[in-house]
Amino acid sequence: MAGFKAAPDATKMTSTPTSGKTQKRKRDVEATTTSTPTPTKKFKKREIQSVDEGSVKKRSKLKDRLQGEDSPASTRKESTVSAKRRKTPATNSDDREDKAGKKSKNGKRKSAEKNSGPIDETASVSSEPSSADEAEVPAEEKSTKNKHAGLLSKFERTKTAAATKAKKAKVEIEKPEEETAEPVFAKGLEPLPQPENPEELEALPTYSSLPEWLANPRRTSTKERAKFSDLGIKSDLLHILEERGYKEAFAVQSAVIPLLLDNNNNYHPGDVCVSAATGSGKTLSYVLPLVSSLKALPASRLRGLIVVPTRELVRQARESCELLATRSGLRIGSAVGNVAIKDEQKLLMRVDQVYNPATVAQRQNPGLQGGDWIDFDLEACVNEALGTNEYLPGHIQRFEPNVDILICTPGRLVDHIRYTKGFTLKYLDWLVIDEADRLLNESFQDWVDVVMGSLDSRQAPETFGPCGKFLSDMKLSMAAKPPRKVILSATMTRDISKLNSLRLANPKMVVVGAENTSEATDLSADRADASYDLPPTLHEYMVPVAEGAHKPIYLLHLLESHIKIAAASITTDDADSDTSEDSDDTSSDEDSSDSDSSDDSDSDSDSDTDSSSDSSSDSDEEADPPAKSDTPRSTVLVFTKSSESASRLARLITLTKPSLAKQIGVIVKSNKSAASRKTLSAYRRGGISIIIATDRASRGLDLESLTHVVNYDVPHSITTYVHRVGRTARAGRSGSAWTLVAHHEGRWFSTQIVNNLDGQITRSSGIDRVNVKVDKNSTTFKGYGAALEKLEKEVKMGGATKSKSK
Numbered sequence: 001m002a003g004f005k006a007a008p009d010a011t012k013m014t015s016t017p018t019s020g021k022t023q024k025r026k027r028d029v030e031a032t033t034t035s036t037p038t039p040t041k042k043f044k045k046r047e048i049q050s051v052d053e054g055s056v057k058k059r060s061k062l063k064d065r066l067q068g069e070d071s072p073a074s075t076r077k078e079s080t081v082s083a084k085r086r087k088t089p090a091t092n093s094d095d096r097e098d099k100a101g102k103k104s105k106n107g108k109r110k111s112a113e114k115n116s117g118p119i120d121e122t123a124s125v126s127s128e129p130s131s132a133d134e135a136e137v138p139a140e141e142k143s144t145k146n147k148h149a150g151l152l153s154k155f156e157r158t159k160t161a162a163a164t165k166a167k168k169a170k171v172e173i174e175k176p177e178e179e180t181a182e183p184v185f186a187k188g189l190e191p192l193p194q195p196e197n198p199e200e201l202e203a204l205p206t207y208s209s210l211p212e213w214l215a216n217p218r219r220t221s222t223k224e225r226a227k228f229s230d231l232g233i234k235s236d237l238l239h240i241l242e243e244r245g246y247k248e249a250f251a252v253q254s255a256v257i258p259l260l261l262d263n264n265n266n267y268h269p270g271d272v273c274v275s276a277a278t279g280s281g282k283t284l285s286y287v288l289p290l291v292s293s294l295k296a297l298p299a300s301r302l303r304g305l306i307v308v309p310t311r312e313l314v315r316q317a318r319e320s321c322e323l324l325a326t327r328s329g330l331r332i333g334s335a336v337g338n339v340a341i342k343d344e345q346k347l348l349m350r351v352d353q354v355y356n357p358a359t360v361a362q363r364q365n366p367g368l369q370g371g372d373w374i375d376f377d378l379e380a381c382v383n384e385a386l387g388t389n390e391y392l393p394g395h396i397q398r399f400e401p402n403v404d405i406l407i408c409t410p411g412r413l414v415d416h417i418r419y420t421k422g423f424t425l426k427y428l429d430w431l432v433i434d435e436a437d438r439l440l441n442e443s444f445q446d447w448v449d450v451v452m453g454s455l456d457s458r459q460a461p462e463t464f465g466p467c468g469k470f471l472s473d474m475k476l477s478m479a480a481k482p483p484r485k486v487i488l489s490a491t492m493t494r495d496i497s498k499l500n501s502l503r504l505a506n507p508k509m510v511v512v513g514a515e516n517t518s519e520a521t522d523l524s525a526d527r528a529d530a531s532y533d534l535p536p537t538l539h540e541y542m543v544p545v546a547e548g549a550h551k552p553i554y555l556l557h558l559l560e561s562h563i564k565i566a567a568a569s570i571t572t573d574d575a576d577s578d579t580s581e582d583s584d585d586t587s588s589d590e591d592s593s594d595s596d597s598s599d600d601s602d603s604d605s606d607s608d609t610d611s612s613s614d615s616s617s618d619s620d621e622e623a624d625p626p627a628k629s630d631t632p633r634s635t636v637l638v639f640t641k642s643s644e645s646a647s648r649l650a651r652l653i654t655l656t657k658p659s660l661a662k663q664i665g666v667i668v669k670s671n672k673s674a675a676s677r678k679t680l681s682a683y684r685r686g687g688i689s690i691i692i693a694t695d696r697a698s699r700g701l702d703l704e705s706l707t708h709v710v711n712y713d714v715p716h717s718i719t720t721y722v723h724r725v726g727r728t729a730r731a732g733r734s735g736s737a738w739t740l741v742a743h744h745e746g747r748w749f750s751t752q753i754v755n756n757l758d759g760q761i762t763r764s765s766g767i768d769r770v771n772v773k774v775d776k777n778s779t780t781f782k783g784y785g786a787a788l789e790k791l792e793k794e795v796k797m798g799g800a801t802k803s804k805s806k
């Protein structure tokens with residue numbers, strides 16, 4: 001049979017008379033020859049299959065032998081094997097696997113044996129048929145060899161298993177997470193279709209949270225005019241007004257003066273708040289009634305107090321008061337921060353001798369008790385001991401303000417209330433707060449609280465003299481009439497909390513505005529800031545600046561081409577030398593201002609004539625006064641954002657256009673008021689026509705016949721813009737306001753000022769756009785470049801000099 005011949009080994013194997021173990025190993029060897037050396041399930045299956053085939057053949061052989069063909073020994077052996085084999089197909093798959101496992105183990109052992117020696121698989125197969133040789137190897141040696149090979153193969157297996165495991169783990173780690181994370185789909189959670197948002201209607205409040213007097217002010221048109229004589233003004237004052245050239249009362253004066261002149265002694269006629277445009281004549285509207293209502297007394301008493309934010313305004317208000325009080329005998333005083341308080345006390349206060357034997361007797365009592373220390377005056381004590389006091393017997397010293405009207409800044413007012421002996425507001429009839437929004441917005445040493453506290457002290461029984469004390473002892477209280485308060489601004493606040501801090505009594509609000517803007521200026525809208533009127537004679541222009549660095553050139557172009565500033569007719573060479581002199585002058589002015597300031601304090605009343613030291617230097621500036629012509633001279637006030645920018649710009653213009661050098665003055669925030677005073681007086685005399693200033697000059701400053709305002713730097717708020725441009729177009733005169741707008745300033749300027757989105761500005765016409773082209777080949781441009789270099793050197797030199805002097 002060919003089939004049997006093809007597999008002779010198997011038959012040989014089964015017929016070899018060896019032990020069971022040897023037989024098993026031989027079977028394994030056979031298996032390894034027919035399959036891959038690695039024991040796998042497939043291999044096991046195949047092995048089982050081949051074994052089964054063998055057993056079927058053997059079973060048929062056994063059948064044949066049972067029929068008497070084979071020997072009994074071989075039959076017995078075959079039966080043993082077949083018994084084992086017979087079991088195999090009957091077992092379940094697990095058993096089959098177990099068996100296969102065992103077989104594969106043996107197979108592995110065999111393969112390990114092969115690996116341990118240089119015997120390849122084919123060699124082992126070829127050696128198989130010589131089962132006789134194998135039988136010759138001692139059984140013990142063989143089992144030891146197998147044991148070692150098994151151990152080695154086990155070790156090898158463990159090693160490969162560990163390596164595979166590590167490799168698997170690595171692959172698992174490297175696997176991206178998204179492979180495991182299944183995507184989540186929102187099913188049934190789609191957003192529900194929504195209805196379109198309803199159109200938002202701006203609901204107008206049906207009521208106002210403002211009090212009635214603020215919600216419904218008294219309105220007056222700017223066109224309203226009245227005769228001063230019809231307003232109940234005394235003849236002597238009418239005469240002064242006429243002399244001054246004031247023919248008729250402006251709108252604000254026509255509305256406010258009658259209200260304030262109603263000053264009945266029996267009741268409080270009510271406080272007045274005034275909102276009117278810049279340059280509309282608000283100063284006169286309160287100074288006239290104030291001066292008119294006060295009568296000169298043998299001994300002055302402080303009855304009128306005017307509070308303004310800056311020294312320049314103190315001087316201005318004082319001038320107005322002095323003008324109207326010329327023949328009244330009223331004493332006017334001022335208090336500003338640049339003078340030593342001691343000097344000011346000497347000017348403002350007087351010492352009266354009052355007969356008061358009780359106090360004298362008390363003072364002669366040597367022991368000081370409790371509260372006596374509070375009133376203890378060391379100077380008086382020393383004078384008394386030295387006998388230098390020139391008191392009448394039984395008299396004491398009493399300090400009293402020696403002015404009827406005091407104009408002051410809030411900070412210095414607080415100083416006097418706190419530190420000046422005898423300074424009192426107990427006789428106050430008028431309290432005027434000009435530029436009120438600014439004064440209420442800033443603390444100024446809590447001036448409102450201090451002033452209100454001082455006014456409260458008026459209710460003390462001592463205020464009413466011996467009668468007051470007597471009535472107080474009888475538990476009968478007396479109340480002093482509160483002073484009449486007048487609150488004014490061109491940008492009046494409607495912030496009720498701020499206005500309440502002034503404790504207004506029965507107040508009225510007077511608003512002066514254009515006729516057709518009553519809706520725009522609707523004060524019933526609950527806004528802290530109302531609409532602000534610009535003067536109707538004001539023309540506004542906007543000049544876009546392509547490159548911020550070239551702003552000075554734009555300004556020069558404006559000055560020359562549009563504003564038409566008359567330059568002094570000096571040659572360039574002269575101008576150069578003049579420029580340096582001028583700068584020296586400026587510094588010397590600044591230096592000398594400290595000494596000037598003491599002069600100021602001595603001569604507060606003659607603030608215009610006090611600058612005798614200035615006049616010598618001014619006389620140089622007046623060497624080239626502008627030639628008189630029929631057309632009014634052009635004058636300009638340029639606003640910058642800081643003192644430093646103002647000084648630098650002034651120098652830059654001087655260097656670039658030396659012909660303008662003598663036309664320029666500077667007003668900056670500084671303790672040295674002499675410099676700005678000098679600038680203002682030079683302007684008034686016609687010596688200069690360009691003033692470069694910070695916002696210090698934006699409020700209240702009344703520069704006579706100023707024709708132009710230039711916002712070199714865009715203002716930081718709407719109110720600042722209103723006050724700045726309001727320095728021109730005053731008292732019905734025409735004026736122009738120019739704003740240089742660089743790229744980064746454009747957005748705010750166009751929304752808030754040009755388009756007036758908040759509706760806070762009320763103007764009679766729009767803002768015109770003026771395009772200026774900078775010619776880079778022009779002499780001005782080249783001169784500007786050279787001026788910048790020169791300025792840089794000057795700054796470096798200045799720094800070096802400063803560090804040297806340190």
Ligand SMILES: Nc1ncnc2c1ncn2[C@@H]1O[C@H](COP(=O)(O)OP(=O)(O)OP(=O)(O)O)[C@@H](O)[C@H]1O
Pocket residue numbers: 245246247248249250253276277278279280281282283284489490699700701702726730731
């Ligand atoms: N009745 C009048 N006739 C002519 N000129 C007047 C009259 N009243 C005031 N003036 C002049 O108008 C100018 C502006 O007045 P004033 O300074 O009082 O304005 P203002 O309303 O206080 O301005 P601001 O809000 O800027 O302080 C002054 O030069 C003043 O002399």
